[in-house]
Amino acid sequence: MNGEQYLIMAYVVGVVVLWGYGALLWLEARAMTRAESNASAPAAPAAPALEE
Amino acid sequence: MIRTLTQIGLLVGKDLKIEARGRQTIGLVIVLGILIIVVLGMGLGAGRPVEGFAATAILWVAYLFGGVLCFEKTMAVERHDEALAGLLLAPLDRGAIFLAKLISNLVLIAALALVVTPVAILLFRFDIQAHVVSFVVVMALGIVGFAAVGTLFAAAVSSTRLQGGLLAMLVFPLSLPVVIVTTQLMRRQFESGEAPSVGGLATLVAFDLIFLVVSWLVFELVLEP
Amino acid sequence: MNRTILSWAYWTITALLFAATVAMLIVYTPTERTMGPVQKIFYLHLPVAINTFVACFIVFVASIGYLWQRTMWWDDLASSAGKVAALFCTVVLLTGMIWGRNAWGHWWTWSPRLTFSLVLWLLYVVYVLIRPSIESPQRRAVVSAVYGIAAFADVPIVYLSVKFLPDIHPASIALEPAMKLTLLAWFIPVTMLCLGLVRARHVLSGRQRRLEARHRAAVADADERILHVAGEPA
Numbered sequence: 111m112n113g114e115q116y117l118i119m120a121y122v123v124g125v126v127v128l129w130g131y132g133a134l135l136w137l138e139a140r141a142m143t144r145a146e147s148n149a150s151a152p153a154a155p156a157a158p159a160l161e162e
Numbered sequence: 163m164i165r166t167l168t169q170i171g172l173l174v175g176k177d178l179k180i181e182a183r184g185r186q187t188i189g190l191v192i193v194l195g196i197l198i199i200v201v202l203g204m205g206l207g208a209g210r211p212v213e214g215f216a217a218t219a220i221l222w223v224a225y226l227f228g229g230v231l232c233f234e235k236t237m238a239v240e241r242h243d244e245a246l247a248g249l250l251l252a253p254l255d256r257g258a259i260f261l262a263k264l265i266s267n268l269v270l271i272a273a274l275a276l277v278v279t280p281v282a283i284l285l286f287r288f289d290i291q292a293h294v295v296s297f298v299v300v301m302a303l304g305i306v307g308f309a310a311v312g313t314l315f316a317a318a319v320s321s322t323r324l325q326g327g328l329l330a331m332l333v334f335p336l337s338l339p340v341v342i343v344t345t346q347l348m349r350r351q352f353e354s355g356e357a358p359s360v361g362g363l364a365t366l367v368a369f370d371l372i373f374l375v376v377s378w379l380v381f382e383l384v385l386e387p
Numbered sequence: 388m389n390r391t392i393l394s395w396a397y398w399t400i401t402a403l404l405f406a407a408t409v410a411m412l413i414v415y416t417p418t419e420r421t422m423g424p425v426q427k428i429f430y431l432h433l434p435v436a437i438n439t440f441v442a443c444f445i446v447f448v449a450s451i452g453y454l455w456q457r458t459m460w461w462d463d464l465a466s467s468a469g470k471v472a473a474l475f476c477t478v479v480l481l482t483g484m485i486w487g488r489n490a491w492g493h494w495w496t497w498s499p500r501l502t503f504s505l506v507l508w509l510l511y512v513v514y515v516l517i518r519p520s521i522e523s524p525q526r527r528a529v530v531s532a533v534y535g536i537a538a539f540a541d542v543p544i545v546y547l548s549v550k551f552l553p554d555i556h557p558a559s560i561a562l563e564p565a566m567k568l569t570l571l572a573w574f575i576p577v578t579m580l581c582l583g584l585v586r587a588r589h590v591l592s593g594r595q596r597r598l599e600a601r602h603r604a605a606v607a608d609a610d611e612r613i614l615h616v617a618g619e620p621a
Contacts, residue, residue, distance in 0.1 A: 113425040116489040120428040120482045121409070124435065127478050128580055129405075131471075132398070135587045142594050149601050311537065318530045322521050331517055332534060335509040336541050339548035342502070346551035365547045372540055380533055383454060 166258050173254075173262030178269065180239055187235040188273055194231055195224040195278035203285045217288040218348040221301070222341050224278050225271065229308060230330045232270040233316035236263055241320065246385070256382035264313045264377075271305055293351050296358050300347050303366040304340040307373050311336050314377035318384040340369055397583060404576035408569070416569040419560065425489040429560065430569050432482045434577035435475050436504075441581060442472035443511065443539055450535030453528055459596060462528040465535050466518060467588035471581060473511040480504045491555075499549035506545045510538045 181187055202220050240246035249259060283290055290297055315332045322328065343365050347358040412427055419426040449465035483501055488494045495501065514534055521527040562570070 111489075113423040113489055116425050116485050117427055120425075120485040121431060123481050123485070124431050124478050125405075127474060127481075128435075128584075129402075131474050132580070132584060132587070135584065135591060139587070139591055139594075142591060142598070145598060146594070149598060149605070314533065314537075315530075318533055319521075321526065322530075328517060328520055331513050335506065335513050336537055338506050338509070339541065339544045342506075342548040343551055362551060365544065365551075368547070369544050372544065373537070376537060376540055380454075380536070384529060384533055 166255050169254055169258045170262045170265070173259065174265045174269075177236060177239065177262065177266040181266075181270070187232060188270060190235075191228045191231050191270060191274050192277045195228040195274050196281055198224045198227060199278060199282045199285060203282075206286075217282060217286065217290060218297070218301070218345045219341075220286070221275075221279060221282055222304075222345065224282070225275065225301075225305060226308070226334065226337070226341075227330070228274045228278070229267075229271050229305070229312055230333060232267050232274070233309075233312035233333075234320075234329055236266050236270070236313075237316040237320040250385060256385065257378050259385070260313065260317075260378050260381035263317070264309055267309045267313055268306065271309060275301070275305070293348075296351050297348065300344050300358055300363075300366070303363065303370060304344040307340050307366065307370040308333070308337045310370065310373040310377045314373075314381060314384065317381060336373075340366065343369075397579070401576050401579040401583060404579070408573050408576055411569055411572060415565065417563060417565050419566075422490065422560075425486055426560065428482050428486045430573045431577075432479060432486065433570065434574045435482070436479045437574070438577055438581035439472055439475040439479055439507065440542075441578070442468045442475060442585065443507075443542065445585060446472060446511075446514070446535045447539035450532035450539075453532045454536075459524070459528065460593070462524075462531065463592035463596070464585075464589050465531060466515075467592060468585050469511055469514045469531075469535065470588060471584045473508070473515050474584070475581060476504065476508040476511055480508050496555060497552050499552050499554050502552055503545055503549045506549075507542065510541065510545075514538060 199220065202223065206216070206220070240249060279290075282288060312329070312333050315329055319328050319332070343362055347362045350356040351358065408430075412430060416427065416430070418424050445468035446465050449461050449468060453461035453465060480501075483504055484494050487496060487498075487501065514531065517534070518527055518531055521530055
């Protein structure tokens, strides 16, 4: 492996780790948005069922 | 000032009395230390002489693990019969509690060192004699800093479930600079007879001072009944 | 939403700047004579290293902030910055090792610089990993804060201590003006990345916390209704 290949290896590692984490956070944020809108849907339907 | 010193004296006395009666911690710690030395001895030393400066590193492994056990146990004492709550209710300076625990830990580690070091010298045929004074001074400075960090975090994690492994994980990285400096100073001494440099000793003293002060100031915040 | 647009703009700009600086490396930056092309790792390595310190400093300040104000906002900031510090330090370590492998033939030497990166990495990886082991959120925040302060206090001592290691390969690089410009250019996207990731993680933690609080409130609410229906006083 020559110098240039090591250079590319280093930058690929950098991009994958740094931007990879960013991508991970983005995916988690999307999941969070979905979870938040689910929580906003009224949970009330459960209560009437108990009144029997 | 005198009052604080008296308090510290009383607390240390209490801890050491409890220890003297049960002799549980010191026994465990010494046996652990010897086990570590034996394992390393069989791996490294069987059949060939081990260099003098490797002594520092091997002994550090024994001191590190034995030390963490000590820190854990001296804090564990306070979990019986709500002892810690009693301690906190008493009109004690919190810093005094820290210093007392630190001194108890240092006494236990000194006992560990006194037993384990000769065992290592025996098993590895270390020739420490040429440089005993440097060895003792350098290692003592290192152990004081290590114990300051250990005492603080032992208190911090004593109320959690997984203490032992967690404590080691917290304390080892923080103590690495001490291990680096002490082993390198001793390496130079054993290889070329060069006495520990002022810079090296100053770094160790700096570590000790920083962590003694930080631990002393923050100790109150981590105590929880 | 205004915030989302700002967020998208920020990340688009960061990505574009990153791409631009990579292009700069390929077409503009001269290759160093003695070390060859692998020296260009430096333009990523140094800004990432500096930003690791920035993240460590944020952990330090946020830890003090928590111990002072005892709000979870500070704890979330500390843990977010801690994760970014560990992440960036991973890149410093790996790029340093790759550079070393090419320059001196070994993936690892106990040289001061590499050892310093290793100890720093261990300090902050431990910070990230121990947190889940402590169940009570307040306890976790206190222990993390104490560790966050201790770790940062340790950094100068680690720096001093590694000077005692044999430095077999001192590397001093004389920078031409074009190289200095490249280096300065690289600082911008890397710093934006660091601060952006800390903020993104912090915001996410806040949302998680609020969502959990809502769930707990909903459960408590449902419990109350069950008791009411069963004839017990709510």
